[in-house]
Amino acid sequence: MKRLMMVLSGFVLSAIFxxxxxxxxxGEKGMELLMSRCASCHNLHGPAPTTLSGLWARKGPDMFYxxxxxxxxxxxxxxxxxxxxxxxxxxxxxxxxPGPERDVIDTSTxxxxxxxxxxxxxxxxxxxxxxxxxxxxxxxxxxxPGSISKSMGALVFDKFLGCIACHRIEPDYGGLSGxxxxxxxxxxxxxxxxxxxxSPQAWDPKIWMxxxxxxxxxxxxxxxxxxxxxxxxxxx
Ligand code: HEC
Ligand code: HEC
Numbered sequence: 045m046k047r048l049m050m051v052l053s054g055f056v057l058s059a060i061f062x063x064x065x066x067x068x069x070x071g072e073k074g075m076e077l078l079m080s081r082c083a084s085c086h087n088l089h090g091p092a093p094t095t096l097s098g099l100w101a102r103k104g105p106d107m108f109y110x111x112x113x114x115x116x117x118x119x120x121x122x123x124x125x126x127x128x129x130x131x132x133x134x135x136x137x138x139x140x141x142p143g144p145e146r147d148v149i150d151t152s153t154x155x156x157x158x159x160x161x162x163x164x165x166x167x168x169x170x171x172x173x174x175x176x177x178x179x180x181x182x183x184x185x186x187x188x189p190g191s192i193s194k195s196m197g198a199l200v201f202d203k204f205l206g207c208i209a210c211h212r213i214e215p216d217y218g219g220l221s222g223x224x225x226x227x228x229x230x231x232x233x234x235x236x237x238x239x240x241x242x243s244p245q246a247w248d249p250k251i252w253m254x255x256x257x258x259x260x261x262x263x264x265x266x267x268x269x270x271x272x273x274x275x276x277x278x279x280x
Contacts, residue, residue, distance in 0.1 A: 070167060070170060071170065071171060071174065073167055074167040074168055074170045074171030074172075075171045075174075077164060077171065078107075078168060078171050078172070081158075082107070082168070084103070085103035085104035086103075086104045086105065086106065087102075087107060087108055088107050088108055088175060089108055090106070090108035090109070090177045091108075092106050092247065092248045092249060092250075093248075093250055094249055094250065095250065098250070099135075099248075099250040099251065100135050100137075102134055102135070103134065104134065106248070107172060107175060108175050108177040109176060109177040109178040109247070110172035110173065110175045111172065111174055111175050111176040112176050112177070112178045112179065112233070113232060113233060114172065114173070114232065115230065115231065115232065115233060116169055116170075116173050118227075118230050119165075119168075119172060119173070120165050120166055120169045121165075122231070123159070123160045123164075123165035123169060124159060124160060124161075125159060126156070126157035126158070126159055128154070128157075128224075129223045129224055129231075130223050130224075131149060131212060131224060132149045132154075132220040132221065133153075133154050136220050136221040138153070139151075139153050139154055140220060147220065149220060178239075181239045181246055182233075182235050182236065184239065185235040185238045185239050185242075186235070187234040187235055187237075187238050187264060187267050188264065190268050191268055191272065192268040192272065194269070194272055194273070196265075196269075197265065197266070197268065197269025197272060198269070200262060200266060201213065201266060201269055205256055205258065205262070205266075206256075207266075210222035210253065211223065211224065211225045212224040212226060213225055213226055213273055214226055221252065222253060225273065226273050226274060227274050228270040228274060229270050229271035229273060229274030229275065230274045232270075234267050234271070237266070237267045237270055238263050238264070238267050240253075241263050241267075242255075242263060243255055
């Protein structure tokens with residue numbers, strides 16, 4: 045009788061805990077997937093490169109703070125259907141050649157990103173969201189909800205701060221050496237955008253994005269502008 049009770053309570057316990065146990069198993073499977081198929085190009089443990097040669101040799105964006113950076117919904121859909129984010133690859137100098145009027149991208153040297161099955165995309169996204177190497181930086185930011193007109197935002201982004209030199213705000217409009225920002229609102233968490241604009245080098249010590257010492261109120265305007273951009277329509 046005592047034995048039966050023990051078996052029964054074990055059964056009840058495992059029924060109660062099957063949720064978390066299943067999740068833990070999925071988490072483990074997701075981490076295994078990252079280790080076996082992604083770690084050759086993405087740094088899952090940190091720290092970010094501390095030398096220029098390390099930066100230029102980087103094969104893909106650092107992922108050890110993916111959970112601080114990306115929106116999960118975007119991750120899942122991008123991993124199933126990847127589209128180019130950095131118009132000239134990880135290090136633009138490797139893929140940009142002088143053209144008759146301005147530099148052009150040599151697309152023949154750019155490779156497409158692997159696509160995952162829906163099930164693997166979900167597993168990978170889940171595991172990526174658990175990597176939060178920069179909770180410290182994120183906890184310093186608050187971005188109140190709000191909006192800004194696209195014309196005012198463009199003035200700040202293009203004219204006052206010169207961000208357009210490196211970032212595209214439309215598929216064919218803007219610089220080549222940074223990630224496009226017309227999908228940033230879908231891709232990135234608002235507090236990550238604020239923190240990165242405040243201090244790019246706090247995230248990535250050797251990155252060539254300059255710290256423009258943007259004021260708190262301008263940072264919030266920029267985040268609202270990037271959110272507005274990914275809601276569609278043209279700039280201006
Ligand atoms: C051969 C190298 C390589 C492998 C392997 C690889 N990636 Fe990437 N990954 C890249 C590069 C390069 C980019 C930048 C693409 C761009 O800017 O368009 C990228 C971009 C990404 C992004 C978009 C985020 C961002 O900020 O650009 C995600 C998410 C991602 N990879 C996840 C993964 C996962 C998950 C795996 C494993 C299943 C994986 N990658 C395997 C090279 C790789
Ligand atoms: C000299 C070029 C340059 C300038 C000017 C520049 N950036 Fe960047 N920016 C970069 C690079 C390079 C990255 C990171 C590249 C990477 O992750 O591969 C970046 C990253 C970002 C990111 C994070 C995007 C992502 O997908 O990870 C945001 C947001 C951003 N910049 C906004 C701005 C804003 C706002 C300005 C103007 C105040 C600005 N940038 C000016 C080059 C630049």
